[in-house]
Amino acid sequence: MLSINLLRLHSVIRCCGQRHFHCRPSLFASARTHLMRTNSSSYLRARGSVTVPPSCLCLRSRLGLNSSITAFRPPAHRVIVQSTREFHSSGRLRAVPAPLIWLVLKPLQKLVAIILGRSIRKWWMALPDNKKQLFREWTWRRRWHLLGAVSGLLFFISLLFLTHLDESPITGRTRLLLFSxxxxxxxxxxxxxxxxxxxxxxxxxxxxxxxxxxxxxxxxxxxxxxxxxxxxxxxxxxxxxxxxxxxxxxxxxxxxxxxxxxxxxxxxxxxxxxxxxxxxxxxxxxxxxxxxxxxxxxxxxxxxxxxxxxxxxxxxxxxxxxxxxxxxxxxxxxxxxxxxxxxxxxxxxxxxxxxxxxxxxxxxxxxxxxxxxxxxxxxxxxxxxxxxxxxxxxxxxxxxxxxxxxxxxxxxxxxxxxxxxxxxxxVFYKSVQLLLDKIEKQELMEKEEKIEKERSGVMLPLPQSHPVPAQGSPPQLGGVLVTSALPQTLLSK
Structure with missing residues (x-):
């Protein structure tokens, strides 16, 4: 029986029963090299990537990746080597899209700007007059340093824009594209x-x-x-x-x-x-x-x-x-x-x-x-x-x-x-013109009809004073009825 000390690996070789696995070339090559260096007279030899259904041997690496090694065939027994500790990898995390982050941070930028600007104003108003004068003198003495800092910032911003220029796929227009x-x-x-x-x-x-x-x-x-x-x-x-x-x-x-x-x-x-x-x-x-x-x-x-x-x-x-x-x-x-x-x-x-x-x-x-x-x-x-x-x-x-x-x-x-x-x-222009002409004629006819109705109401005699009807004769209500009916006619139109 082989000694466990001679075959100590950083991975686990175990029996997989009836399951079928395929070996990763990188893990297979590293395991084969390590075994052949440990025991030069070992009888373990690589025989290509084959699948052994009942007695395949699996290699569990430190990263928790399960791989089968089917290139080793022990002569009469199985070798099981337990590693001292195991690690399990979690699933891959999906990164949040950059535009979504920008949408979330967009209102926060304004809030930070408001707080910062208001704090600067409060700080400046709380300063004594002599310190304000000292600050103005300090700023004037270092005006070239401040101008250089602003120029450097503008240079880096311009460089950022130039490195993110893109060409429109159809029109060929040059554009700025910060987001992919x-x-x-x-x-x-x-x-x-x-x-x-x-x-x-x-x-x-x-x-x-x-x-x-x-x-x-x-x-x-x-x-x-x-x-x-x-x-x-x-x-x-x-x-x-x-x-x-x-x-x-x-x-x-x-x-x-x-x-x-x-x-x-x-x-x-x-x-x-x-x-x-x-x-x-x-x-x-x-x-x-x-x-x-x-x-x-x-x-x-x-x-x-x-x-x-x-x-x-x-x-x-x-x-x-x-x-x-x-x-x-x-x-x-x-x-x-x-x-x-x-x-x-x-x-x-x-x-x-x-x-x-x-x-x-x-x-x-x-x-x-x-x-x-x-x-x-x-x-x-x-x-x-x-x-x-x-x-x-x-x-x-x-x-x-x-x-x-x-x-x-x-x-x-x-x-x-x-x-x-x-x-x-x-065709559309002519159709619109016909429609407009029809609407114009209809409006003109309605206007003429309205004027005729107004004239017919005005031409009737309008009494200056209501005559007192004689006793036993019916009242003369013709002019009064026409006058009272005229506003209703206009409202109906």
Whole structure:
């Protein structure tokens, strides 16, 4: 029998019964080398990686990884060596996505800035005048050192921006990208689960014709745009939600949500292809990561400005007013203009995707003209474009009209069937003109009828004083009845 001391290992060799395991090459090689060095005349020899069903020998390493060693065949007995201690490894932990951490820390940044700025103000107000003067002199003497420190900080910030520049996958535009698209995929998965929980009672079954129509259009867009690498890399999934909102959106992980209100708002299938192409363009280009990156930079700069506001303003009320003004300036100067820029880019890319899918790209402008009329008829207030996160309908129509000729050329190069000679934009314009003319004629007729009724009431004799009826004769109420009936006629109109 072999001596236990000669075969002392840092792992456990034990019998596994009827279970089958496969050996890891690294563990097998290390065990074989150690055994052959310990006893050069050992009869244990490697015979390749084979599986011995009833009597396989397993090696448990210090890390708690179970592996079988099937390359050793003892002559007449089994060797069991127990290690002095064992370790068990836990499951792999998933890192929290960076955008989620940023969303959590975003409100804390403002709170820290407010506390810091207010503390600086309180500290400065509590200082005596002589110490304030000494501090000013100390700052002036070291102005070049402070300027150098600020310049160094700006240099490192610029270096950070330059090392995080990225190129847009379709348009080739240079952009700042602090967050990776992979991190946003994890965040989008959590967002998709939340939306699925929210819309679980209103999701349309996949067998519904509306769901099948949207899914067929998405498949067509994917097949006709296979030359775009990002299009094939994203697993697109369609969800149709039964709801009145005229809305559709796509998450970065390819989850597509379309409301039935959007299906009722579009006039034909070509408009729906453009809408789907527009939303898919957001996911292909990675607009979510780009917008979050810019917002992160703006928030960091806003923290510095917010700290200065709370440190300089003499009272908390003025500091709150300055904070509100600072927040509005950030929205109107950075957030909303950048969002409108991304929407315009999605319109451009979506029009290209629809053109390669053989859709009539001329219908894209018609859709936004329809949306403008719908907003006017529904009484929704028209806000200026600089207050909105999306371009106005009129600007979208002008931009798409400018891009339609190029999209038609792209469509012709993709071996698509010829389009009808009748331009849907011209048809829509003529239809709107006929509708407006009809409404104008109807209003004119109602106005003339109203004037005629007013004239008929005025031409009747109106008594200056009510005559006293003679005794035994009926009262003359004709003029009084007409006069009292005139206001009711006007109110009914």
């Amino acid at each position: 698209k992979e991190a946003f995929m994890e965040l989008a998965q959590s967002t998709a689960e939340a939306y699925m929980e929210e819309f679980k009672d209103s999701l349309i079954a996949p067998s519904d014709p509306r769901h099948q129509a949207v899914e067929l259009l998405v498949e067509t867009l994917v097949k006709r745009n296979k030359d775009i690498g990002e299009m094939s890399a994203v697993p697109w999934t369609v969800h149709v939600v039964d709801g009145p909102p005229i809305n559709a959106f796509v998450l970065p992980n390819g989850e597509i949500f379309v409301f039935t209100g959007m299906l009722q708002a579009v006039a034909d299938i070509h408009q729906l292809v453009f809408i789907l192409g527009h939303e898919m363009a957001h996911a292909l280009i990675g607009h979510a990561a780009e917008q979050a990156s810019l917002s992160h930079v703006v928030d960091l700069l806003s923290v510095v400005l917010l700290t200065a506001i709370w440190a300089i303003c003499p009272r908390d009320s003025l500091a709150l007013l300055g904070q509100w003004i600072q927040g509005k300036l950030v929205q109107f100067l950075f957030d909303r203009p950048f969002s409108r820029k991304l929407e315009a880019e999605a319109d451009q890319v979506g029009l290209q995707l629809a053109a390669k899918a053989c859709a009539d790209v001329r219908a894209a402008t018609v859709f936004w003209q329809q949306m403008e009329i719908y907003d006017q008829l529904s009484g929704q207030p028209t806000i200026p474009e600089w207050l909105s996160t999306h371009p106005s309908h009129q600007n979208r129509v002008r931009q798409l009209d400018r891009l339609v000729p190029e999209a038609l050329e792209l469509r012709a190069r993709c071996d698509c069937p010829a389009l009808p000679e009748v331009d849907p934009r011209v």
